[in-house]
Amino acid sequence: MPRAPFRRKSGAREANTLLRLAEGLASSKSRAEDVFWEHELQMVVLQHLENADEEAINRALDRAHDAPDATFDALADLVESLAESMIVPSEAGAQRVTLFCAPILVWGRSKIPTRTIPKPQLQNIEVQLSAHIFSSKAKIAVVDYLFAPDQLPRSYSASHELLQLLADCIRERRHLTMPxxxxxxxxxxxxxxxxxxxxxxxxxxxxxxxxxEMTTPVEESRLSSLNVWRTQGGNAIKPLLVGFPHELVLPRTFFAACREADLASRAYSIGASVSFLEAVAGTPPERLVATIGGCWGKGLEEYRIGFSIGDSDEVVHGCVWPLVSDEDDDTPVTEEIESLLRAANVGTIVQLDEQLPLEFCDDCGAPHFPNREGEMLHAHLPDEANGGTMHLH
Ligand SMILES: [Zn+2]
Incomplete structure (x- = not known):
């Protein structure tokens, strides 16, 4: 007789176990005790990842927000590290294989490409990564695709699966082909x-x-790696983004690199917006008015910067500056935004004191941006602009 497929219930019990172990780790007072909790927690998390069963992990992470301090970080750090890094046995002893990401900040007047990376460029990128970013003994394998953030693995177990595929590639000395x-x-x-x-x-x-592997102070060494990567790695990447101004962020382990790129993109998008307006609307930065406003949901969630031209109150473009976990309305974010706008030669900078709503367009979902009167408006490029990607309604 056919049976209904077995469906796992809710994962509540497993989440309790994860939470108990994470609390143990977070409240441990010695490195020796940490080792015990970490080991226990690792066994459970790894099992969930390998079974591609994230329900319990996600539940435990949700609940860890309300648990005592540091519980969330203890659990999240461990889950991330097990998803992005693993040990594989080999004749030469245990090998650690770790997922990495090399982020690129980019802007464009037309659609920014995602694409298969042709083999000669892929090899060149791999050579530059080996020479300037990874240690002299590291072996690497790269996916032959230039990804957008939305195309990256969306779950811990999907990241772990990609790691396993790449570990096979390293062993077989080949690239990973992404259809x-x-x-x-x-x-x-x-x-x-x-x-x-x-x-x-x-x-x-x-x-x-x-x-x-360098003997100079760590920050200095890291910066020198980044600088060489920007020039040499930049030359290898340039043919993939012809016509699209871009900037390379330091490649690192997957989750850390994605987070750093998210942070770096906030600042990058300000200068990029000014250059974009100059390119598509022919507006010199001195004629731009940038209005900075804090948008509130449950609390202050993000700043939105609306750009207008001259005396007009229309918003022609905008950018969003989301706050990250440890930032709030006491963090001197607006000073940073202002100094970036000034560095981009924006003529007038207005800072609104009022709490603005987190408004989006009902039709297309685009965020609304403030003008200097504090009105939240849909951004529309002026008619004469040849943006090509504009959306009018
Ligand atoms: Zn719209």
Whole structure:
């Protein structure tokens, strides 16, 4: 007799176990006790990841927000590290394989490409990563695709699965081919990110990065790696983004690189918006009025910057500056936004004191941006602009 497929219930019990172990780790007072909790927690998390069963992990993470301090970070750090990094046995001893991301901040007057990376460019990118970012002993494999953030693995277990595929590639000394038809369409926005994804392998305990092998102070070493990556890696990446101004962010382990790129993109999008307006509307930055307003949901959630031209109150373009977890209305974010606008030579900067609503367009979902009167408006480029991607209604 056919049976209904067995469906796992809710994952509530598993979430309790995860939460108990994470609380243990977060409240441990010694490195020796940490080791115990970490080991226990690792076994449980890994099991969930390998079974592609994230329900319990996500529930535990949700509940960890209300648990004692540091519980969430203890659990999230461990889940991320197990999703992006693993040990594989080999004849040469245990090898650690770790997922990495090389982010690129980019803007454009037309749709920013996502695309298969042709083999010669992929090899060139791999050579530059090996030479300037990863340690001299690291072996790497790269996915042959220039990803948009929306095309990256969406779950911890999907990230872990990609890691496993790349570990096979490293062993077999080949690239990972990504069939573009399996990826969803990236949104068409003025300023975005693109990512190169891969994995590196080192013997357990060996350094990951080039800057770990240098004898100069760490920050200095890391900066020198970034600078060489920007020039040499930049030359390798340039043919993929012809006509699209871009800037490289330091490649790192997957989750850390994605977070750093998110932060860096906030600042990048300000300068990019000014350059965009100059390019498509022919507006010199001095004629721009930028209005900074804080948008409130439950609390202050993000700043929105509306751009207008001259005396007009119409908003021609805008950018969003989302706040991250440890930022609130006491963080000096507006000073940072102002100094970026000034550095981009924006003529007039207005800062609104009122709490603005988190408004979006009912038709297209685009955020509304403030003008200097504090009205939240849909951004529309002036008629004469040849944006090509505009959306009028
Ligand atoms: Zn709209």
């Amino acid at each position: 573009p038809e399996t990826l969803e369409e990236a949104p068409d926005v003025v300023c975005d990110m693109r990512m190169i994804i891969g994995a590196f392998q080192v013997a357990e305990g060996e350094p990951f990065y080039a800057w770990q």
